[in-house]
Amino acid sequence: MTMTHAAPVTVAVARRADPARTDEMVAWMRAGTALAESFPGFLGAGFVRSAPGSPEWHVMYRFADDETLRRWEESPQRRWWLTSAQGMVEHTRVERRTGIEGWFDPPVDHVVETLMAGDSSPAVAATPPRWKQAVTIWLAFFPLSLTATLLSARFIADVPLAVRTLLMTLCLTPLMTYLVLPRITRALYWWLHGQPVPWRRPAR
Secondary structure (H helix, E strand, O other): OOOOOOOOOEEEEEEOOOOOHHHHHHHHHHHHHHHHHOOOEEEEEEEOOOOOOOEEEEEEEEOHHHHHHHHHOHHHHHHHHOOOOOOOEEEEEEEEEOOHHHOOOOOOOOEEEEOOOOOOOOOOOOOHHHHHHHHHHHHHHHHHHHHHHHHHHHHHOOOHHHHHHHHHHHHHHHHHHHHHHHHHHHHHHHOOOOOOOOOOOOOO
16 A cells, blocks of 8 residues: 655635724634634644735644645635625635745744644744755755765666756655655754754653
């Protein structure tokens, strides 16, 4: 039986709302987060504004895989929640992010609130420094590149360089995106976000 690695999925939704209804918008998005948090596979959610007083809102939520995300998106709870904002919220864009682009959230101008699974209070969203992102990608890419280079030198050394490079990149890109990088970003999450070393945390 073929085993596939389920990668977390991040969904980014752009919405517009009357700036005069900011309090209602924040309350509505908090209610949606509370509903999503009760679903298995929920990893976190957050919402931001493009700038203070802007009508543009950007909501991001993450689930463990496509299946758990589908259960939330097709749930009657979510349908009720979306219906409750008719006349107040305009949905302008939805974007799904998996693989490399879903692991490091881009910087935002005005953070309103971010909630992680299991949290009961808001916290400021922190994007890992670019140098940490670069180190993480290098740690994932180096062993893959070295292994591919050694294997190609042994088994397809007579193949023209351009063709050999093409074959290597065709193999390495999906491995990097769906297997290696997801694992290493989970393993280094504490370092990327400046948290204590997991094995040194005091027992609760």
